[in-house]
Amino acid sequence: MANVARIKLGQGLEVSKQGLGCAAMTGSYGPPKPESEMIELIRHAINSAGVTFLDTSDAYGPYHNEILVGKALKGGGMREKVEIATKFGISKNEKWELEINGRPEYVRASCEASLKRLDVDCIDLYYAHRIDTRVPIEVTMGELKKLVEEGKIKYIGLSEASASTIRRAHAVHPITAVQNEWSLWARDIEEELVPTCRELGIGIVPYSPLGRGFFSSGPNVAQNLLDNDIRKIHPRFQGKNLENNTVVYERVAEMATRKGCTPSQLALAWLHHQGDDVCPIPGTTKIPNLNQNIGALSVKLTREEMNELCSLADLVKGDRHPLMSTTWIQADTPPLSSWQG
Incomplete structure (x- = not known):
């Protein structure tokens, strides 16, 4: 197995310095890929590339991604080699419209369903995928804390939460990791979120660290996107x-x-040069690309090179997400005093 360095997120979760985002394996960027090939890819990541931090969600597929990860971890002591991160919070209402749900009964039901799909006894890192702006974060965290106490999850994470939401959540139970988009062209977390996480001792997990494929495939990636590719x-x-x-x-x-x-x-x-509390999770559906991504750990950058790359942010045009004005980006929640259940 490749000797990939290990880092700690928060106060206790030890993971490979680079993770594997699994979302694209079951859709998101085009149609789902053949299951057998994706199982081979996940096992290669673990056994040959040294990547042990796997990122999935009940929203990917939906549901199929967790099932895929669960199948890949069957036999050979695979479960003991990895840290599984999954998420709850993005659902579809009766009109099949996406909505965010942080109600305690939904948190519990989602966790128990994810445990079954993954076919595991415990989830290593369980994120609120997005923040429900109708539910005080203390209410959502209260249920997550119970799940920790029951041994169903080990650590709690948040994704796309505001700094104030992170602080309020952390006061209920320690947050281990915050997942946000962070890359050469997505820099908005640096002003407030990164300093807040470091003050509180929370790990940072950048998603879409390659700009949704832009920095791996270049502008040609935008050509001939399929209708079911979210980048459209x-x-x-x-x-x-x-x-x-x-x-x-x-x-x-x-x-x-x-x-x-x-x-x-x-x-x-x-991203790796941003600090030892940062673990990017690039996704891929091809073993050569995964091997190439691991090679990033050997690339050393000078301060001048880092500054040159940082300066590119001023040239980027366009919002980083099509739903920037909704609850999907660095969201706040109402005060606990407003909660009526």
């Missing part, structure tokens, strides 16, 4: 924004050439 509605892949952002990619590719690495390795290395 992302502002940074559209029209003039894409033309402008192509310049950003070219600058990254130019430095990568100088460094003797790939643009994706450079983008991941930039």
Whole structure:
């Protein structure tokens, strides 16, 4: 097995320094991939590449992604080798519209369903996938704390929570990790969220660390996207924004050439150099790409190179998410005193 360094998230969860995002294996960026190939990929990540931190969610598929991960971990002592992170909170209402749910009964039902799909006794890291702005975070955290006490989950995480929400949640039970989009073109967490996490001793798990494939495939990734590829509605892949952002990619590719690495390795290395409390979770559906991503751990950057890469943020055009104005991005919740159940 490859000797991938280990880091600690929060006060106790030890994971591989780079994780594996599993979402694309069952959809999101085009159609689901063949199950047997994805099982092979996950097992290769663990046994050959040294990646043990697997990221999934009940929303991916939906549901099929957790089932896939569960199947990949069957036999050979695989479960004992990994740290499983999954999530709850994104559901569909009776109109099949996406909504966020942080009510305690939903938290519990979601956890128990995820345990069955993954076919495990305990989830290592359980995130609130998004923050329900109708439910005080203390109420959601209260149920998560009970699940920890019952041994159904080990650690609690939040995704796309505001700094104030993180503080309130942490006061109920320690938060182990915060998952947010963070990459060369998604930098909004640096002003407030990163300092808050470091003050509280919370690990940081960047999702979409390759700009949803932009820094691995370049602007060509936006060509001929299928209708079921969520990038079709992302502002940074559209029209003039894409033309402008192509310049950003070219600058990254130019430095990568100088460094003797790939643009994706450079983008991941930039995140690894942010600190030992940072664990990016690049996703892929191909073993060669996974191996390439692991190579980022060997790329060393000088302070000048880091500064050069940081400066590219000023050139990026377009919101990082099509739902920036909704509850999906760094959300707050009402005060506990307002809760009536």
